[in-house]
Amino acid sequence: MLTKEQLNFFNENGYLIVKNVIDVATLNDLWTEYDERLNETAALLVEQGKLSQSYAELPFGERYCAIMAEAPEAFQHLEICYPLENHNFPADAPIHTGPAVFNLLTHPRLLDAVESIIGPEISSNPVQHARIKPPYKQVHEEVAANSYIGKTTWHQDQGALLDEANESQVLTTWVAITDAPEERGCMVVIPGSHKKNELTVHCPGKGVTSENFIPAKLLGDDQGHKEVVTMPCEAGDIVILHQFTEHAALPNKTDMIRWSFDLRWNPTGHPSGRPAFPSFVARSRQNPENELNDHKLWGDLWHTAKDQIVSGDYTGQIFNEDRWKKYVDAPVCA
Numbered sequence: 001m002l003t004k005e006q007l008n009f010f011n012e013n014g015y016l017i018v019k020n021v022i023d024v025a026t027l028n029d030l031w032t033e034y035d036e037r038l039n040e041t042a043a044l045l046v047e048q049g050k051l052s053q054s055y056a057e058l059p060f061g062e063r064y065c066a067i068m069a070e071a072p073e074a075f076q077h078l079e080i081c082y083p084l085e086n087h088n089f090p091a092d093a094p095i096h097t098g099p100a101v102f103n104l105l106t107h108p109r110l111l112d113a114v115e116s117i118i119g120p121e122i123s124s125n126p127v128q129h130a131r132i133k134p135p136y137k138q139v140h141e142e143v144a145a146n147s148y149i150g151k152t153t154w155h156q157d158q159g160a161l162l163d164e165a166n167e168s169q170v171l172t173t174w175v176a177i178t179d180a181p182e183e184r185g186c187m188v189v190i191p192g193s194h195k196k197n198e199l200t201v202h203c204p205g206k207g208v209t210s211e212n213f214i215p216a217k218l219l220g221d222d223q224g225h226k227e228v229v230t231m232p233c234e235a236g237d238i239v240i241l242h243q244f245t246e247h248a249a250l251p252n253k254t255d256m257i258r259w260s261f262d263l264r265w266n267p268t269g270h271p272s273g274r275p276a277f278p279s280f281v282a283r284s285r286q287n288p289e290n291e292l293n294d295h296k297l298w299g300d301l302w303h304t305a306k307d308q309i310v311s312g313d314y315t316g317q318i319f320n321e322d323r324w325k326k327y328v329d330a331p332v333c334a
């Protein structure tokens with residue numbers, strides 16, 4: 001559980017770094033699982049004629065970069081969330097739902113930290129990502145503005161949710177799988193920005209795949225201060241973020257990959273803000289029998305969700321792509 005000092009820090013600043021939350025065995029299982037998943041992905045892409053060779057002789061990081069340089073779509077095979085396509089959702093969109101990822105999602109020490117902030121009835125919110133970032137200078141231009149791969153522009157996580165979650169409490173935990181010092185693309189944050197307790201205007205992304213971003217002139221805490229704090233982490237550390245905290249991630253300037261997962265949580269019963277995708281009960285002190293404890297069932301939830309989107313049974317939106325459209329020509333976004 002978090003200490004009183006840690007909770008006070010989080011409440012005051014809207015972020016908290018907690019060292020050494022995820023144990024080495026859990027991290028090693030992720031490396032092993034992703035090694036295999038990457039080999040499967042390479043084999044598939046070679047078979048589909050999208051990749052010249054499987055690069056099997058290379059260690060994981062170099063293999064990932066070599067594959068991504070030729071076939072940037074490879075990242076989606078390692079992702080733990082489907083693409084946010086409201087229209088023409090790709091029926092063949094891959095997702096990775098292996099046991100090592102599920103063990104991370106249900107890691108008791110991670111859930112203890114979450115429980116300290118949102119209480120003991122915890123649902124895993126489906127807004128979650130694996131971000132394996134090659135050295136920025138090598139990133140294929142097709143995906144350079146994609147925050148799963150390149151750098152991440154300033155934003156608040158609430159902006160990823162539909163309006164149904166306007167009253168929901170949604171907490172972000174970012175987990176370092178590799179070390180992430182400043183030069184390897186750690187996150188940066190504006191302390192106290194969560195106290196504005198509302199969405200700052202985000203400007204529509206300019207490129208094809210680029211994301212909505214808070215313009216520099218609008219960044220700041222509730223007093224208008226723009227102090228930027230870097231959040232370097234070592235493997236196994238986590239960063240906790242309030243849903244309104246303004247944050248970004250720096251480019252990876254090293255020659256190695258930078259890998260993190262970001263996972264989100266809400267008190268069970270609060271709308272997730274992403275109803276197209278599945279939530280599950282990760283912890284319940286009241287009804288422990290509701291806790292999901294099988295990664296196969298978790299994978300089934302995702303596959304069923306996709307079937308419902310592709311078949312048209314799900315008729316709502318996945319992502320609110322229109323929220324900031326009216327700002328496209330606004331002076332603040334120029």
Ligand SMILES: O=C(O)CCC(=O)C(=O)O
Pocket residue numbers: 131147151152157172173174187241247248249260261262263
């Ligand atoms: O890791 C990144 O690049 C960004 C992560 C992020 O924005 C988040 O965890 O909410």
Ligand SMILES: [Fe+2]
Pocket residue numbers: 155156157247
């Ligand atoms: Fe974020």
